[in-house]
Amino acid sequence: MAEVERDPVTGRETTGHEWNGIKELDTPVPRGVLIFLIITHLWAFAYWFFMPSWPLGETYTKGLLGADQRTTVEARLVEGQEERAPWMARLETEPYDAIVADEALMKTVRGTGQQLFGDNCAACHGRDGKGRAFYPDLTDDDWLWGGGPELIEQTMRVGINTRHPESRIAQMPAFGRDEMLDREQVRNVAAYVYSLTNPEYSTAENLERIEAGREVFATTCAACHGENAAGSSEVGAPNLTDAYWVYGGTMDSIIASVHGGRQGHMPTWDERLSNVEIRTLSLYVHDLGARQP
Amino acid sequence: MIRQLTSSERQNALVIALAVAIVGIAMAAVGRSDVLGVHGVIVMLFGGIVAYLVMSTFYDPEPTEDRAASYYDDPIKAGIILSMAWAVFGMFMGVWVAAQLAWPDLAFDAGWSTFGRLRPTHTSGVIFGFGGNALIATSFHVVQRTSRARLAGQISPWFVLLGFNLFCLLAVSGYLMGVTQSKEYAEAEWYADLWLVIVWVTYFILYIATIARRKEPHIYVANWYFMAFILVVAILHIVNNLAIPVSWGSVKSYTIWPGVQDAMVQWWYGHNAVAFFLTAGFLGMLYYYLPVRAQRPIFSYRLSILSFWGITFFYMWAGSHHLHYTALPHWVQTLGMTFSVMLLVPSWASAGNALLTLNGAWHRVRDDATLRFMMAAAVFYGLSTFEGSFMAIRPVNSLSHYTDWTVGHVHAGALGWVALITFGSLYTLVPSLWRRERMYSAALVEIHFWLAIVGTLIYVFAMWNSGIIQGLMWRTYTEEGALAYSFIDSLVAMYPYYIARAFGGLLFLIGTVVGCYNMWMTVRSVPMAARTADVPVTAAVVPGE
Numbered sequence: 028m029a030e031v032e033r034d035p036v037t038g039r040e041t042t043g044h045e046w047n048g049i050k051e052l053d054t055p056v057p058r059g060v061l062i063f064l065i066i067t068h069l070w071a072f073a074y075w076f077f078m079p080s081w082p083l084g085e086t087y088t089k090g091l092l093g094a095d096q097r098t099t100v101e102a103r104l105v106e107g108q109e110e111r112a113p114w115m116a117r118l119e120t121e122p123y124d125a126i127v128a129d130e131a132l133m134k135t136v137r138g139t140g141q142q143l144f145g146d147n148c149a150a151c152h153g154r155d156g157k158g159r160a161f162y163p164d165l166t167d168d169d170w171l172w173g174g175g176p177e178l179i180e181q182t183m184r185v186g187i188n189t190r191h192p193e194s195r196i197a198q199m200p201a202f203g204r205d206e207m208l209d210r211e212q213v214r215n216v217a218a219y220v221y222s223l224t225n226p227e228y229s230t231a232e233n234l235e236r237i238e239a240g241r242e243v244f245a246t247t248c249a250a251c252h253g254e255n256a257a258g259s260s261e262v263g264a265p266n267l268t269d270a271y272w273v274y275g276g277t278m279d280s281i282i283a284s285v286h287g288g289r290q291g292h293m294p295t296w297d298e299r300l301s302n303v304e305i306r307t308l309s310l311y312v313h314d315l316g317a318r319q320p
Numbered sequence: 321m322i323r324q325l326t327s328s329e330r331q332n333a334l335v336i337a338l339a340v341a342i343v344g345i346a347m348a349a350v351g352r353s354d355v356l357g358v359h360g361v362i363v364m365l366f367g368g369i370v371a372y373l374v375m376s377t378f379y380d381p382e383p384t385e386d387r388a389a390s391y392y393d394d395p396i397k398a399g400i401i402l403s404m405a406w407a408v409f410g411m412f413m414g415v416w417v418a419a420q421l422a423w424p425d426l427a428f429d430a431g432w433s434t435f436g437r438l439r440p441t442h443t444s445g446v447i448f449g450f451g452g453n454a455l456i457a458t459s460f461h462v463v464q465r466t467s468r469a470r471l472a473g474q475i476s477p478w479f480v481l482l483g484f485n486l487f488c489l490l491a492v493s494g495y496l497m498g499v500t501q502s503k504e505y506a507e508a509e510w511y512a513d514l515w516l517v518i519v520w521v522t523y524f525i526l527y528i529a530t531i532a533r534r535k536e537p538h539i540y541v542a543n544w545y546f547m548a549f550i551l552v553v554a555i556l557h558i559v560n561n562l563a564i565p566v567s568w569g570s571v572k573s574y575t576i577w578p579g580v581q582d583a584m585v586q587w588w589y590g591h592n593a594v595a596f597f598l599t600a601g602f603l604g605m606l607y608y609y610l611p612v613r614a615q616r617p618i619f620s621y622r623l624s625i626l627s628f629w630g631i632t633f634f635y636m637w638a639g640s641h642h643l644h645y646t647a648l649p650h651w652v653q654t655l656g657m658t659f660s661v662m663l664l665v666p667s668w669a670s671a672g673n674a675l676l677t678l679n680g681a682w683h684r685v686r687d688d689a690t691l692r693f694m695m696a697a698a699v700f701y702g703l704s705t706f707e708g709s710f711m712a713i714r715p716v717n718s719l720s721h722y723t724d725w726t727v728g729h730v731h732a733g734a735l736g737w738v739a740l741i742t743f744g745s746l747y748t749l750v751p752s753l754w755r756r757e758r759m760y761s762a763a764l765v766e767i768h769f770w771l772a773i774v775g776t777l778i779y780v781f782a783m784w785n786s787g788i789i790q791g792l793m794w795r796t797y798t799e800e801g802a803l804a805y806s807f808i809d810s811l812v813a814m815y816p817y818y819i820a821r822a823f824g825g826l827l828f829l830i831g832t833v834v835g836c837y838n839m840w841m842t843v844r845s846v847p848m849a850a851r852t853a854d855v856p857v858t859a860a861v862v863p864g865e
């Protein structure tokens with residue numbers, strides 16, 4: 028066992044123990060450490076005095092302030108609701124026209140709607156509402172089921188192809204796969220549809236195919252998409268004559284759509300969002316399009 | 321591996337290895353229609369390989385020298401190698417999951433590589449694989465040297481080390497197959513947990529028995545910490561993992577703790593895993609390798625006592641600060657918060673004791689990157705314990721909780737404290753254990769030091785920024801009292817920080833790989849050191865002599 032020595036650097040004595048060359052100094056605990064230790068303990072004791080802290084069998088010490096996280100959060104919720112009540116009541120009850128005309132209220136719609144849209148709609152339609160492949164752009168004026176806050180609200184409430192009793196139902200049949208059209212007819216009608224938005228495709232050599240496709244279209248597709256292929260928001264049939272395509276406007280995508288059919292799905296928000304939230308979002312989405320140049 | 325075992329010990333080792341293999345066969349048979357079957361095969365192969373290794377040198381000459389006259393270093397060497405291998409694996413997984421947060425396509429559309437499955441392979445890989453093996457190895461080294469006695473078992477050190485690695489293997493491979501208890505840092509399922517209980521109790525008995533053989537009258541501080549680590553981890557592990565399996569043939573089990581009590585038990589476990597695995601164990605390392613490397617006496621024995629009892633007592637109460645503003649009763653939150661604040665001074669006393677020990681050795685800190693690793697570790701230890709107490713205060717926690725700030729805090733501790741003290745200790749230990757003159761390259765240690773420091777700082781600063789921005793965005797209201805941001809807005813704001821975080825982690829990983837190379841080359845090509853008297857005392861010393 029080692030002897031007590033004096034360390035030349037600190038001037039302190041060692042404890043006289045040694046372990047494989049390691050020694051320890053017998054330095055007292057610095058005063059600052061003790062003071063700091065006492066301060067943290069005093070603070071803790073004081074905190075116990077004021078706040079709920081120690082268990083006493085079935086109950087616990089409530090503390091002088093009578094604080095309780097449940098009542099605190101309930102009070103905060105009530106406060107928040109009161110703060111929002113004025114504009115929420117208006118959004119919930121006033122007709123859409125009146126709200127749209129009120130620029131100050133629309134500013135609130137844009138602020139709140141941006142957050143609601145981000146948390147509920149952006150996963151499919153994108154943060155900016157511009158959609159992506161298979162999910163429609165909500166910022167243009169091309170609407171599958173009609174634009175305007177009332178129709179948008181209806182679509183949000185019942186969804187598309189959902190189990191909601193009033194769900195909007197739209198199904199593009201699988202004409203090729205289910206053998207309603209043969210391969211050649213599928214190609215022809217796709218060529219016709221393609222030519223509607225790609226005039227340069229209507230060359231002499233393609234003309235025969237396009238004309239054959241036009242006939243197929245008239246007998247098979249026009250029922251939903253209309254004679255002029257401009258679609259119908261009554262049945263959710265997209266306009267095929269504009270530049271916007273939900274499922275892609277290339278020849279291959281059109282062939283795939285005609286061959287395999289398409290059934291989009293939009294969930295119903297009736298039970299998931301409150302009345303005022305649905306109305307806010309309807310206005311917000313309508314406004315997204317209205318704000319576009 | 322078994323050169324130091326007598327033939328009867330070799331037989332025992334073989335019996336144990338074969339028993340493990342048989343258990344594996346039984347698991348494979350009972351769980352053949354479940355993932356349990358796959359784990360049965362892994363256990364069987366593990367037992368079989370160990371049995372093969374034992375048998376391959378079974379008839380080699382037995383040891384002739386008096387084994388009590390030398391330290392038992394073979395399991396320590398294996399532990400260091402395993403630790404560094406797990407470090408590379410676990411840190412690589414960390415970089416991968418960090419990159420997935422910035423670029424989700426890096427999951428490659430497969431089930432096993434989704435964030436939810438990879439993330440626990442990172443946490444278990446680094447905490448248990450890297451940290452656990454380093455703790456086992458260094459504790460075996462420290463307890464022998466500071467007790468002046470050989471380990472109290474011949475097979476048991478190997479059983480502890482290999483058994484622990486079998487646990488890690490079952491845990492990590494299970495996560496990839498979707499096996500989890502869904503308890504953070506306790507994801508491994510019931511059969512792996514039962515196995516760890518056997519291994520850990522053996523570890524505890526071995527450690528206590530070795531201490532009991534000591535030839536020094538006093539037990540050194542490092543051993544207090546290692547004992548606290550082993551004992552408390554056993555208690556935490558058993559209580560938190562009490563669960564009832566769906567059947568003997570199923571990996572799935574359900575915890576016996578209901579509702580909010582489950583949450584409380586889990587975070588009592590979770591926080592004390594930080595306290596006793598990632599703090600107490602590594603303080604044991606610090607208390608041995610820092611004074612050895614600095615060649616200085618510990619600054620204050622009295623401060624050691626204060627911080628040891630402070631840490632062991634106060635940490636036990638602090639777990640509920642993980643559940644502020646939840647269904648947990650308010651009074652439990654108050655207690656967790658106040659004890660977390662009272663914990664600060666004992667924690668700082670440890671960090672201060674380490675740094676003040678360096679008085680008289682600061683020139684070494686400047687010149688020796690190994691010692692600088694340990695100095696920086698003590699600084700990060702002080703920083704993250706302050707941050708931890710601060711974040712435990714309820715109003716602060718209302719901002720920081722569920723954000724990246726928590727992730728940043730954990731990594732200030734895990735990278736800055738745990739990993740740096742481990743590297744400093746291993747750079748001290750490797751040359752002495754393999755009896756080499758020095759590390760292969762001091763320059764590579766220096767490079768590793770700077771990669772680790774810069775990587776940690778980039779990581780932690782990125783997460784502080786992103787965490788506070790997240791927390792503020794989630795609680796910002798518009799003038800009308802509506803939320804100003806959607807959740808996805810906060811994700812978009814995180815993007816640059818997630819890239820920075822992955823980059824910081826990558827630097828840290830590169831440093832670890834450099835360290836592995838340096839250690840490998842040290843063992844391979846550095847000349848042998850002159851023989852020093854690194855042997856136990858065999859003659860009894862009368863206590864108090």
